[in-house]
Amino acid sequence: MITASAPAKAILMGEHSVVYHRPAIAIPLPQVRATAEVKAGTRGDGLWLYAPDIEHQARLDAGHSDDPLAVTIFNALDWLGQPRSQDLVVTVRSAIPLARGMGSGAAIATALVRALAGYFGRPAPPAEVSALVYQTEVLFHGTPSGIDNTVVAYEQPILFVRGAPPVPLGVGGVFYFVIADTGIASPTKIAVGDVRRAWQAAPATYEALFDHLGGLVEAAWEAIAAGDAARLGPLMTQAQAGLVELGVSSPELDHLTQAARTAGALGAKLSGGGRGGIALALVEPDQVVAVAQALLAAGARQTLTAALLPDGGRRTEDGQVDPRIDTNASAPRADS
Ligand code: MEV
Numbered sequence: 001m002i003t004a005s006a007p008a009k010a011i012l013m014g015e016h017s018v019v020y021h022r023p024a025i026a027i028p029l030p031q032v033r034a035t036a037e038v039k040a041g042t043r044g045d046g047l048w049l050y051a052p053d054i055e056h057q058a059r060l061d062a063g064h065s066d067d068p069l070a071v072t073i074f075n076a077l078d079w080l081g082q083p084r085s086q087d088l089v090v091t092v093r094s095a096i097p098l099a100r101g102m103g104s105g106a107a108i109a110t111a112l113v114r115a116l117a118g119y120f121g122r123p124a125p126p127a128e129v130s131a132l133v134y135q136t137e138v139l140f141h142g143t144p145s146g147i148d149n150t151v152v153a154y155e156q157p158i159l160f161v162r163g164a165p166p167v168p169l170g171v172g173g174v175f176y177f178v179i180a181d182t183g184i185a186s187p188t189k190i191a192v193g194d195v196r197r198a199w200q201a202a203p204a205t206y207e208a209l210f211d212h213l214g215g216l217v218e219a220a221w222e223a224i225a226a227g228d229a230a231r232l233g234p235l236m237t238q239a240q241a242g243l244v245e246l247g248v249s250s251p252e253l254d255h256l257t258q259a260a261r262t263a264g265a266l267g268a269k270l271s272g273g274g275r276g277g278i279a280l281a282l283v284e285p286d287q288v289v290a291v292a293q294a295l296l297a298a299g300a301r302q303t304l305t306a307a308l309l310p311d312g313g314r315r316t317e318d319g320q321v322d323p324r325i326d327t328n329a330s331a332p333r334a335d336s
Contacts (some may be wrong), residue, residue: 001039003126004114008032008096009151010179010271010280010306014160014217014240016195016246018145020207022162022214025169025221026151029179029306034094034104036111038119041087047073050091072109072136076116077131084130090115099185101272104139109133117139127165128155130272142189143196157308159221173227175308176283178260178291182252183274183301191248191273198247206246212243233266233282240269248274257281258299263294 007028013025017151018247041048045058049069060082074084098105113132117124130146130153137144145162158166192299199206216239223231240257243249249270252271257268260281268281279300283291 001037002115002118003035003037004111004118005033005035006107006110006114006152007155008034009148010177010227010278011101011147012157012280012308013220013236013269013273014147014213015101015270015274016192016243016248017210017213017270017314018147018160018162019143019192019195020199020210021162023159023212023217023221024145024147025157025159025171025217025224026147027157027306027308028151028155029102029304030155031306032096032102032304034092034096034107034111036108036115036207038115039089039090039235041089043087044149045087047086047088049073050089051093052091052226052278053093053249054185067135068105068140069108069112071139072112072133073116075132075135076113080116080122081118081130082120088119097185098182099187099277100181101188101274102154103148103272106133106137106152108151109136110149126153126155140189143194144188144192159217169221169308170225171227171308173226173229173310173311174285175224175229175232176285176288177306177308178265178281178283178288178295179304179306180256180260180279180281180292180295180298180300181269181302182250182256182278182299183275185274186250186273188273191275195246195248199280207244209246213246216242229266229282229284235266236269236280236282237261240267242321243270243274245334250275252276252299253279256295256300259294259298260291263287263291265291 007030012025050057113129114124130149133149147160150166157169160166185251220235253270255277260268264287265281265283271278271280
């Protein structure tokens with residue numbers, strides 16, 4: 001039996017404008033993961049998929065095209081040069097909340113590809129895994145930029161421009177974030193589709209807004225490289241204002257980002273598709289607990305703490321890129 005996993009992700013800056021070829025910054029959240037397990041099935045039984053979290057089980061036929069997991073499995077088998085008819089049992093589990101802008105779909109698909117590659121004894125280089133998962137994203141998420149599958153497959157903080165290889169993020173200091181879950185599921189596809197229609201109706205206005213958001217990402221990239229949290233915070237808050245203008249915030253996200261700032265966060269914004277999902281606040285290390293508590297008091301379902309560390313490029317003993325995000329165990333959590 002082979003088990004593999006993949007992390008959740010958060011967009012630090014540049015969601016939505018990244019779809020329109022502006023840069024964006026994304027980080028993996030390795031402490032929240034999806035896992036996939038592959039084992040031999042009973043001879044003649046075919047390919048079975050189990051998703052116990054959602055009480056789902058199905059025998060997959062090669063023609064399956066309406067289930068993202070089935071599509072991912074068959075694309076992965078094609079990539080591995082294996083026949084689509086297999087006696088296999090595939091089980092997926094995920095601790096990543098669904099439709100919260102945390103990349104749950106990309107993480108489950110990545111874990112599946114990694115587990116199938118492991119089962120058939122093939123390496124799973126991030127670029128190839130990312131390209132495979134992108135195929136699923138395109139089928140089921142409209143017009144994705146590719147940032148989710150890339151940051152999840154590379155499992156490294158990245159600067160991303162659509163269509164180009166990801167650039168590892170240079171990190172000049174430690175940055176602490178509190179992530180607040182609104183508890184509101186909001187499929188990215190819907191927000192992305194609404195932005196597209198707005199852009200089609202008023203292209204000049206939206207191109208200018210995308211330029212503005214892209215410029216903030218470039219400034220954030222410099223602030224991160226310089227280890228300058230005091231500079232990064234206001235850039236995040238300015239990005240939130242731009243995202244409000246884009247129409248992808250919500251009363252809950254406005255409230256949470258405001259609550260974080262009032263509690264002393266250096267900056268705060270929504271993260272991912274918006275409308276629901278998560279907010280991301282940049283905090284000084286000694287404010288982590290206070291800001292997390294303020295977010296819970298303001299209605300967040302749960303909070304998660306992450307740190308972006310300056311030791312990029314390290315590799316673990318098994319050759320994996322060492323994630324530069326840590327959990328801060330002292331943060332309060334609710335109904336996780
Ligand atoms: C989703 O994590 C980020 C969006 O920019 C969509 C995309 O890039 O595909 C909202």
